[in-house]
Every structure is written in structure tokens, then in C-alpha cells.
Amino acid sequence: MKIATWNVNSIKARLEPALAWLKQADPDVVCLQEIKTVDEGFPREVFEGLGYACAVHGQKSYNGVAILSKRPMEDVTPRLPADDGVLDDHSRYLEAVITGEKGTVRVASIYAPNGNPWPGPKFDYKLAWLERLRLHARGLLKNEEPVVLMGDYNIIPEDKDAAKPKAWLKDALFQPESKAALRRIENLGYTDAFRALHPGAGHYTFWDYFGSWERGNGIRIDHVLLSPQALDRLKGAGIDKEVRGASEKPSDHVPVWVELRV
Helix, strand or coil: CEEEEEECCCCCCCHHHHHHHHHHHCCCEEEEECCCCCHHHCCHHHHHCCCCEEEEECCCCCCCEEEEECCCEEEEEECCCCECCECCCCCCEEEEEEEECCEEEEEEEEECCCCCCCCCHHHHHHHHHHHHHHHHHHHHHCCCCCEEEEEECCCCCCHHHECCHHHHCCCHHHCHHHHHHHHHHHCCCCEEHHHHHCCCCCCCCECCCCCHHHHCCCECCEEEEECHHHHCCEEEEEECHHHHHCCCCCCCECCEEEEECC
16 A cells, blocks of 8 residues: 655645646555645545545645545544643644555544744644644554554754755754654654665755755655554655656645555
8 A cells, every 4th residue: 555645735726736646656545734725625526536535624724634545544533632622723633544455554644833933832832732643643552553644744853854954953843842752753663664764864855945946955854654563564665756846836845655565
């Protein structure tokens, strides 16, 4: 089963490149982030025409996540569990169970807060949200099932995940607290799938719109974390970098994918 994640930075603005990539890459499951539309505005029909069922947790103009699947999809759950009884007013998390030929896999589409400007309340919110994600991720491990937590984490884990690390020293994405929040999730027993197979530097998933693509000034902030049961089924992982230059109006992110024996 090929499972991919992509921050499309507005599904309506990137519909043509998204469809072109789906036809070429042919993933079984796709987690989308930053779709920037309410549920009713999501272009389900065009994706259904390619054989995908759509689960959407949208929001007007901002945020929004979705899961597209060619395989049966059930137990669709939006939002992380409530914090002190207060539900999210941001659409940042969507989870579903996907049935493959030889079992099931629980997949989550994640759009973590950016956290800028740092320091400040937005950074505090980022860390609090990531802690809620950690607690939920810990609970999922109790089921001893394959779990894939994938999406835009808005975290640069290490120096080798940025072409110019020093340029990010005052950015929320590169703060020690942000890196530590990601490590705490990994320390539960989750593995960065891409890094497990590609340990070297020079692999990026994001380039801003101010010349970074042309200069090769990227960062890796889109991650796929696997539970031990999913890691046992890992066949491959990659970044479809070429998507960034294949359209006149590309997303500033590119797809990241894994293949699992499911």
C-alpha cells in the first residue's frame, strides 16, 4: 500500500497539479493538509472520479485536512481529543482506518501549528498542540496496530534537514523546544520513515515562494512517523521533489510517501 502526504496550500488553487500528481504517482491513500476550504467546498467529485473516497475536516480560508483513499475507509475521526474539554477551533487533525489486502492501517493527516512569531502565544499554542498529539499517539500504541502519523509537522528536526540551518535560528520551526516535541513523539516508539531509509542530508519537502526553489534552499518539515507494527511493514519511502517545479502555481510543499506491506 502506497500512502502519501502533501500540504497542497489550497486544494482549489492546486487542483490541476494535484490531479496530475495523483495520476502519475497513483497512491492508495493520500493525506492532504492546508486545503483551505470548508467540507462542502472540497472538490470531491474530481477525486472520486479517480477512485478515491474522501474524508474531509475543513475550515474556511485556513488550515483544513483531508484523507483520500482507494481502499475501504472507516472509523473517521476529526480533531485530537479535547484539551480541558475544549475542542479545537482549527482543523488540523483527521484520522481513519484503511483496509488493505492483508490487514488494516490507521492513518492520520496532521497539520501542526507553525508557531511564528517566536517567542509568543502562537509558539506556546504550537507546543501545547504537539503535546496533545503526543498523548494521543501514545494511546494509539496500546492497540498494537500499524499506525502512520503523517503530514506537515512544521518542525525542522536537525541541521541536515535545512540547506541553511543558521537562517532558521530565530524561527519557530527550528527551536529546541519544537525539535524536542517531535523527539518526544518518536521516543514513544515511532520512527521517521524517510530517515530510516535515507539518513543523509540534502532531502527537503518545502521551499518558499521567494526564490528558495531556484537556489536549492529547502527544509524538511513534512514527516511520516510509523508505529513499530507499521515499521515492520515498511518497503520504501521517498519525496517527490520534482512536483515543486512541474507547475506554474505549485504548492510550496511536495508529496512525501511510504510503501507498506498491508
